[in-house]
Amino acid sequence: WSTETLESCKGTFVLEGPWFAMMNWVMTCDPANAHYVMSSNFDNFPKGPEFKQMFDGLGDGIFNSDMDLWKNQRIAAQGFIRHHLFHQFLLRTIRDKDGEQAIFYRLVRPRSFTKLQKWLNIGQEGKYKKAWKVVDDVLAEYICQKRKEVNKLNQELVSVDGVDLLTSYITEKESTGLKCDDKFLRDTALNMITAATDTTSTALTWFTWLVSKHPIVENKIIEELESKIPIGEIKRRRLFNVDEVKNLVYLHGALCEALRLYPPVPFNHKEPVKPDILPSGHPVHPKTKILLSVYSMGRMKSIWGEDCYEFKPERWINERGEIKHEPSYKFLSFGGGPRICLGKETSFIQMKAVASALIYNNRIHVMEETPVVPAVSVVLHTENGLMTRISKRWE
Numbered sequence: 023w024s025t026e027t028l029e030s031c032k033g034t035f036v037l038e039g040p041w042f043a044m045m046n047w048v049m050t051c052d053p054a055n056a057h058y059v060m061s062s063n064f065d066n067f068p069k070g071p072e073f074k075q076m077f078d079g080l081g082d083g084i085f086n087s088d089m090d091l092w093k094n095q096r097i098a099a100q101g102f103i104r105h106h107l108f109h110q111f112l113l114r115t116i117r118d119k120d121g122e123q124a125i126f127y128r129l130v131r132p133r134s135f136t137k138l139q140k141w142l143n144i145g146q147e148g149k150y151k152k153a154w155k156v157v158d159d160v161l162a163e164y165i166c167q168k169r170k171e172v173n174k175l176n177q178e179l180v181s182v183d184g185v186d187l188l189t190s191y192i193t194e195k196e197s198t199g200l201k202c203d204d205k206f207l208r209d210t211a212l213n214m215i216t217a218a219t220d221t222t223s224t225a226l227t228w229f230t231w232l233v234s235k236h237p238i239v240e241n242k243i244i245e246e247l248e249s250k251i252p253i254g255e256i257k258r259r260r261l262f263n264v265d266e267v268k269n270l271v272y273l274h275g276a277l278c279e280a281l282r283l284y285p286p287v288p289f290n291h292k293e294p295v296k297p298d299i300l301p302s303g304h305p306v307h308p309k310t311k312i313l314l315s316v317y318s319m320g321r322m323k324s325i326w327g328e329d330c331y332e333f334k335p336e337r338w339i340n341e342r343g344e345i346k347h348e349p350s351y352k353f354l355s356f357g358g359g360p361r362i363c364l365g366k367e368t369s370f371i372q373m374k375a376v377a378s379a380l381i382y383n384n385r386i387h388v389m390e391e392t393p394v395v396p397a398v399s400v401v402l403h404t405e406n407g408l409m410t411r412i413s414k415r416w417e
């Protein structure tokens with residue numbers, strides 16, 4: 023609905039509710055507006071207090087902070103992610119005792135009702151409280167264990183090659199200038215897990231579904247993978263290492279195409295500090311919420327052409343056979359400007375390693391009985407997972 027409406031409104035429309043509803047939204051997928059709020063006029067467009075309230079469980083972590091609180095964390099996280107995480111996949115999904123993923127996202131509900139439920143510890147709020155306790159307990163245990171490990175290493179004066187992100191924060195706290203107490207470590211770990219796991223797994227789910235619907239694309243991915251296998255190696259089940267996957271152009275294009283059509287984070291939220299006018303001519307003020315529809319942006323004929331609904335990895339490859347780099351205000355799946363996703367490169371390596379192992383070694387048949395549709399959620403999950411029948415390609 024939003025895509026059709028945005029298409030007919032030249033990329034931007036205003037939603038205004040009655041005064042008591044506090045609903046004053048500008049929804050846009052106009053690249054000029056995206057560039058303005060994400061990059062060129064970044065300082066006037068923080069995520070805003072309402073965003074922080076929606077994700078209050080994430081505490082003061084990088085994902086939902088603004089201004090100085092965000093800036094200091096960004097500098098530290100940038101260094102740590104780039105230097106330590108690239109070759110190590112150390113972020114772990116937290117699961118509760120039944121194996122269910124225990125991170126819950128909350129959609130906006132009337133605030134007074136939410137407060138009442140919170141206070142009475144009932145309904146959805148009661149459920150969230152229990153879920154958050156699971157998350158907090160697991161994180162507290164993990165942080166305590168990590169502190170002990172770090173102390174032991176310090177006493178034994180052992181230096182290790184390659185450390186996980188949490189260790190980096192504990193050991194390098196002086197250089198970051200951040201207060202690395204347990205609360206900070208809890209918020210940071212949770213923000214990283216939230217930012218890194220569901221996004222990557224959602225992208226891979228949509229990618230797998232799209233590839234299974236396009237056998238020509240599947241064959242081209244296998245052909246490209248075969249071109250990386252050393253001559254003389256017999257056909258067998260195998261994994262592809264970082265060096266083998268990093269220059270896979272066609273697979274990269276196929277992943278970008280999945281991320282364009284099904285961006286794991288389908289919206290971006292901004293609240294202006296001062297009144298302003300967007301490049302589309304729409305005035306905004308501090309009570310306006312700006313919703314950037316990343317999902318609709320990937321489906322605009324004016325941006326991607328008449329074939330924008332088609333899954334075409336070739337769209338991402340230039341005449342020299344290299345990856346075509348699209349500006350982030352057009353391909354907004356990783357955000358853009360000073361807040362662009364810190365794990366973009368890491369996630370491509372991870373996704374390529376998983377996708378190549380999955381596709382090269384298996385035939386994946388998606389079951390038709392269960393419809394594959396997006397869930398209405400902060401992360402663009404598939405409503406029913408992805409029911410597949412998998413058979414081995416090689417013995």
Ligand code: HEM
Binds near residue numbers: 084085354356366
């Ligand atoms: C396909 C996978 C991924 C997608 C689609 C994705 C997308 C995004 C998006 C849309 C944002 C928000 C940008 C904004 O607020 O303007 C973001 C932020 C962030 N991402 Fe990712 N992400 C992915 C994987 C990862 C991974 C693997 C990591 C960690 C290694 C990561 C770490 C972060 C962090 C720390 C932020 C906050 C940056 C900031 O606010 O300054 N992401 N990501």
